[in-house]
Structures are given as C-alpha cells and as structure tokens.
Amino acid sequence: MISKEQIEHVAKLARIELTEKEQEKYSHDLSSILDYIDKLGKVDTKDVKAIQQITGLETVTRKDATGNKKPASPAGRQETRNKILEQAPEKKGNYYKVPKILE
Amino acid sequence: MKLENLTIESARRGMIKKEFTCTELVRACLDKIKKENKEINDFLETTEKLALEQAQKIDDKIERGEKIEGIEGIPIAIKDNILVEDYKCTAGSKILEKYKAVYDATVVKKLKEAGAIIIGKTNLDEFAMGSSTENSAYGVVKNPVDKTRVPGGSSGGSAAAVAASHCLGALGSDTGGSVRQPASFCGVVGFKPSYGAVSRYGLIALASSLDQIGIFGKNTEDAKLIFDVIKGKDEMDSTTVNLKPKTQDPKFKNLRIGIPKEYFGEGINEMVKEKILKAIDVFKSIGADIKEISLPLTEYALAVYYIIMPAEASANLARFDGIRYGFSADKKNLLENYLKTRADGFGDEPRRRIMLGTYVLSAGYRDAYYGKAQRVRALIKKEFDEIFNSSADGVDIILAPTAPTVAFKIGEKKDPLSMYLSDIYTTPANLAGLPAISIPCGDIDGLPIGLQIIGPQFYDDFVFEVAQTFGQLFK
Numbered sequence: 001m002i003s004k005e006q007i008e009h010v011a012k013l014a015r016i017e018l019t020e021k022e023q024e025k026y027s028h029d030l031s032s033i034l035d036y037i038d039k040l041g042k043v044d045t046k047d048v049k050a051i052q053q054i055t056g057l058e059t060v061t062r063k064d065a066t067g068n069k070k071p072a073s074p075a076g077r078q079e080t081r082n083k084i085l086e087q088a089p090e091k092k093g094n095y096y097k098v099p100k101i102l103e
Numbered sequence: 104m105k106l107e108n109l110t111i112e113s114a115r116r117g118m119i120k121k122e123f124t125c126t127e128l129v130r131a132c133l134d135k136i137k138k139e140n141k142e143i144n145d146f147l148e149t150t151e152k153l154a155l156e157q158a159q160k161i162d163d164k165i166e167r168g169e170k171i172e173g174i175e176g177i178p179i180a181i182k183d184n185i186l187v188e189d190y191k192c193t194a195g196s197k198i199l200e201k202y203k204a205v206y207d208a209t210v211v212k213k214l215k216e217a218g219a220i221i222i223g224k225t226n227l228d229e230f231a232m233g234s235s236t237e238n239s240a241y242g243v244v245k246n247p248v249d250k251t252r253v254p255g256g257s258s259g260g261s262a263a264a265v266a267a268s269h270c271l272g273a274l275g276s277d278t279g280g281s282v283r284q285p286a287s288f289c290g291v292v293g294f295k296p297s298y299g300a301v302s303r304y305g306l307i308a309l310a311s312s313l314d315q316i317g318i319f320g321k322n323t324e325d326a327k328l329i330f331d332v333i334k335g336k337d338e339m340d341s342t343t344v345n346l347k348p349k350t351q352d353p354k355f356k357n358l359r360i361g362i363p364k365e366y367f368g369e370g371i372n373e374m375v376k377e378k379i380l381k382a383i384d385v386f387k388s389i390g391a392d393i394k395e396i397s398l399p400l401t402e403y404a405l406a407v408y409y410i411i412m413p414a415e416a417s418a419n420l421a422r423f424d425g426i427r428y429g430f431s432a433d434k435k436n437l438l439e440n441y442l443k444t445r446a447d448g449f450g451d452e453p454r455r456r457i458m459l460g461t462y463v464l465s466a467g468y469r470d471a472y473y474g475k476a477q478r479v480r481a482l483i484k485k486e487f488d489e490i491f492n493s494s495a496d497g498v499d500i501i502l503a504p505t506a507p508t509v510a511f512k513i514g515e516k517k518d519p520l521s522m523y524l525s526d527i528y529t530t531p532a533n534l535a536g537l538p539a540i541s542i543p544c545g546d547i548d549g550l551p552i553g554l555q556i557i558g559p560q561f562y563d564d565f566v567f568e569v570a571q572t573f574g575q576l577f578k
Contacts, residue, residue, distance in 0.1 A: 006462070007458070010458050010461050010462045010465065011458060013465060014457045014458055014461040015421075015424075015442055016449065017442035017443055017445075017446035029519055030458065032518075032519075033409060033519065033520060033523075034459075036406060036409070036520055037406045040403055040406050040407065040475055043403055045475060049478070050474055051480045051481040053342075054298050054312065054534075054535065055297075055344055055560070057299075057341075057342060057344070062338060067338070080205060083203070083205045084205055086203075087202060087203065087427070087428035088426070088428065089428075089429075089431035096427060099426075099434060099435055099436055099437040099439075100437060101437045
C-alpha cells in the first residue's frame with residue numbers, strides 16, 4: 001500500500017500538482033499496480049546481471065568530423081531558430097524568458 | 104477506383120496504367136477522411152497541402168514516362184507522435200496542443216525520399232500510453248469494424264485509418280504492443296521490428312529501451328514494402344543496427360513452429376484460443392513441425408514492463424516543462440509554473456505513469472524495482488534465446504495470439520490494471536527486442552482476431568516470410 005503522503009512526495013518529485021482527491025485516487029491506483037508488480041519477488045535473480053542494452057551495443061560513437069550534410073545558410077539557420085523560438089511561451093529577442101527562480 | 108479494394112501493389116498498377124492519377128488517389132483518401140473522420144476520429148489533422156504537392160510530383164513523373172516503384176505515390180498516415188516538418192505534433196496531449204515540428208523524423212524523411220505521400224497525422228493514446236485509444240486529449244477513436252468498440256491502442260488511429268481505407272499504410276509506435284494489438288482489433292497487419300531496426304529520431308519518446316516504430320498495412324506485402332524503406336542504421340539514433348541478411352539461421356524447410364502454452368492460459372477468450380490454434384494448423388500442409396513449448400517467465404513480462412516503461416517515461420516526459428514549447432500555465436514562479444503546467448497539461452494516464460515511474464526510481468526503491476525488473480528482463484531474453492536454437496528442442500518461430508480477446512467495448516475497461524492486461528502477449532517481444540507481426544486470422548461474429556508471429560532477434564525478414572506464407576495458406 002502506498003500512502004497519501006508518499007503520493008504527495010512522489011508528485012512533488014515529478015513536478016505535478018495534485019488535489020487531495022487526486023492524491024487519494026492515485027494512491028489507490030498505484031497501490032493496485034504495485035501489488036501486481038510484487039509477483040516479481042518470486043523470480044530468482046541471484047547472480048543475474050541486469051540487462052543494460054537489449055542488442056548488446058556499447059558506447060556508440062561517431063567520428064568527430066563534419067558529416068556530408070551541407071551546413072545551413074545563415075538565413076536557413078535564422079529560419080530554424082525562429083521556428084523554434086516562435087513556440088516559446090515567453091521570449092525576449094532570441095532568448096527564452098524563464099520565470100523567476102529566486103525570490 | 105475503390106479505395107477499399109486497393110493495396111499498394113494494385114494502386115501503383117492503377118497509376119502506371121493511368122486508370123487514375125496520384126492526385127485523384129490522394130483526393131479520394133482526403134474526401135473519405137473528411138466524410139468519415141467525424142465519427143471514427145482516426146485523424147487529428149490531414150496534411151493536405153503537402154500531400155497534394157507530393158502527388159503532383161508523382162503525376163509529373165508518370166507523365167514524363169518515368170517508372171514509379173515501391174511505395175511511390177502511396178498515401179501513408181503517420182501517428183501523431185512522429186514529427187512531420189511544419190505540421191503539428193501533439194502526441195495526443197494537451198501539453199503539445201500547439202507544438203509544430205521543426206524537422207522530419209528519419210522515417211518521414213525516408214518515406215518522402217521514397218516518394219510516398221504523407222496523408223495526415225493519426226490519433227493516439229496520450230503519449231502512446233494506453234491500449235484502446237480512449238486516452239487521447241482529442242477524443243476517443245472508434246473501431247471501423249464496429250463503432251461501439253475500441254480500435255485498440257495506442258496506435259489506434261493508424262490501425263483504424265488503414266482498416267477504414269483512409270490510407271494504404273500507416274506508421275505507429277510499439278512500446279508494449281501498441282502496433283500489434285490495434286492491428287489485431289481492427290483486422291489489419293501490424294509489424295513491430297527488432298529493437299534497433301528502425302530509427303526513432305523524431306519519435307516522441309515513451310520508454311526508450313522498448314520503443315520501436317512499427318507499420319500497419321492491409322496485408323503483409325504492403326507492410327514489408329514500407330518496412331524496407333524505413334529500416335536501417337541512422338546516425339541520429341545510436342541504437343540502430345543493420346539487420347541480418349535474409350534467412351540464414353532459421354530454416355523455412357521443415358519449419359519448426361513453437362506454440363507457447365503460457366500464451367493460451369488463464370484470461371484468454373476460449374473462442375480466440377480455438378481460432379488461433381485452428382489457424383496455426385494451416386502450416387501442417389507445408390510439412391511444418393508444430394510443437395508445444397514453454398516460456399515460463401511469460402507471466403512476469405507484464406510486471407517487468409510496468410516497471411521499466413513508467414520509469415523511462417517519467418524521465419522522458421520531464422522535458423515538458425512549459426518553458427521552451429507547448430502548454431504553459433503562465434505562473435510567475437518557476438516551481439509553481441512546473442507544478443501547474445504539468446498538472447493541467449498532462450491527462451490522467453501520463454500523470455499516473457509518471458508518478459509510478461518516479462516512485463520506482465526514487466531513493467530506496469530503485470534497485471528493488473527497476474534493478475529487479477532489468478534482471479528479470481535479462482532472464483526473459485535468455486529464455487527466448489534458448490528456445491530459438493537449432494537443437495532438437497529449439498524452434499525457428501513462435502506463433503501465439505496477439506491479444507487475449509477481440510476488441511472490447513468503448514468504456515468497458517475502467518480500472519487501469521485490467522486495461523494493462525490486454526498487452527499481456529505483446530510485451531515479451533518488446534522486452535526481448537524481438538521482431539513480431541500480427542496478421543488477421545479470422546473473426547468472432549465479425550470481430551477480427553490477430554495471429555502473432557514472433558521471430559529471433561534481427562530476423563525481421565524471416566518473420567515477414569512466415570507471415571506471407573501464412574497469408575497464402577490461410578484463405
């Protein structure tokens with residue numbers, strides 16, 4: 001069973017504001033899912049190495065060199081930048097405007 | 104031209120023989136969508152301008168007497184968690200309601216380069232979280248076969264679009280069955296490639312160690328044509344690999360078919376079971392060796408999945424912060440802005456999974472949950488590796504149901520866990536990174552059933568060969 005207090009803590013970590021009613025609902029939902037998940041306790045995993053990558057790839061790198069792609073023209077770069085910045089809830093010139101962090 | 108009767112092959116022939124132009128084909132799809140989308144709700148947006156421009160190029164090419172091949176001129180729909188430049192990409196969420204893609208996903212780029220027509224963006228469960236496409240912020244999708252039922256999910260819009268002949272193929276994404284299960288429910292073919300076979304660059308990530316872009320087609324041949332275009336190594340997704348060449352290890356002659364008994368146990372609809380076993384019998388006529396096998400860890404797959412998927416999702420969805428793009432609650436204080444943006448922007452299911460994922464990764468729980476799940480996942484992979492071998496006990500291919508039931512009624516599954524259980528037969532292939540396809544194999548009172556064919560890792564072409572053979576034998 002996962003308590004309402006635990007849900008409150010998790011929701012804060014996840015940066016999601018919940019009402020009291022929602023806390024109750026999710027504490028119920030998560031508890032029933034976690035109960036189901038508990039069945040994994042029956043699987044013996046002693047000496048089993050946790051899987052990291054299913055196809056066995058390790059640290060994929062590429063040559064530190066420019067690829068074949070032609071670099072965008074200054075106008076093209078500006079256009080892409082505008083397309084990205086246009087979507088910002090708040091901006092100033094070519095910058096994102098961020099709410100105040102410190103009071 | 105009757106869209107219902109067209110396949111990729113016959114549509115291409117029709118254009119070459121000038122029975123209809125590519126523009127006419129595209130217009131027919133757009134008209135049909137306009138007429139039927141109000142009810143089925145499979146499309147969030149059509150990409151009409153782009154589609155007609157692309158179609159004109161194909162018509163010009165035909166007019167010049169040039170050859171068209173493969174998927175040139177073929178209208179294909181794209182799940183709305185895959186980016187198409189200059190079009191909205193919402194992932195079915197309010198938090199991305201106004202988000203416009205700045206670039207093409209690698210798969211979209213490849214489709215465009217191959218001359219395919221991008222016809223529109225399809226509806227989905229929010230952030231691909233769901234098994235019924237009832238979780239979209241933009242309304243429920245209905246199953247074209249029976250409009251009182253769900254199309255499956257999360258790629259329900261793409262499955263419905265192909266089933267309703269709104270396009271001739273579609274892309275979806277499959278993290279735990281989100282292509283195969285809706286294909287099964289809607290009576291179309293749905294293929295999930297091996298992990299790493301197709302680039303996810305430009306796919307809005309759900310669970311990165313499981314996500315694969317998959318394909319819907321009216322038949323196996325159509326799905327294969329699209330797969331051949333989108334597969335392959337991509338510098339922009341470092342998990343991509345080049346697949347093994349055609350049939351090497353698994354043998355088609357004296358095909359050894361494994362029927363895992365755990366896929367026919369508790370929870371399966373008896374009639375689904377009966378029909379699946381009867382469908383598998385057609386392989387006897389080509390001298391296949393059909394035997395019962397056991398994959399005892401199957402019963403743990405869903406539990407492993409419901410740790411790994413939410414854990415990775417909680418990390419992936421942390422980027423939706425209301426600052427750079429998407430919905431913002433517009434609060435003056437940063438923390439308040441995060442809390443409110445994510446509370447109002449995310450729907451019920453993403454919130455549940457983000458919190459579940461945050462919980463299983465939080466201090467003191469990480470190893471007990473995530474660590475344990477990754478260890479059991481290693482064992483599940485080993486279990487498949489051991490069954491796909493050339494010794495006397497091994498098999499070349501596994502056949503099973505795609506889902507335990509046919510499409511359920513809209514609103515029928517209210518409790519999250521009962522919804523999760525509809526992915527019970529599809530999650531193992533994701534956990535083990537295996538290629539798997541769902542192909543129609545009959546119906547119960549008109550509601551389609553899907554046969555799932557699961558192959559060894561990287562033998563995607565072999566899975567297609569088996570599926571094509573099934574399609575020919577099962578008439």
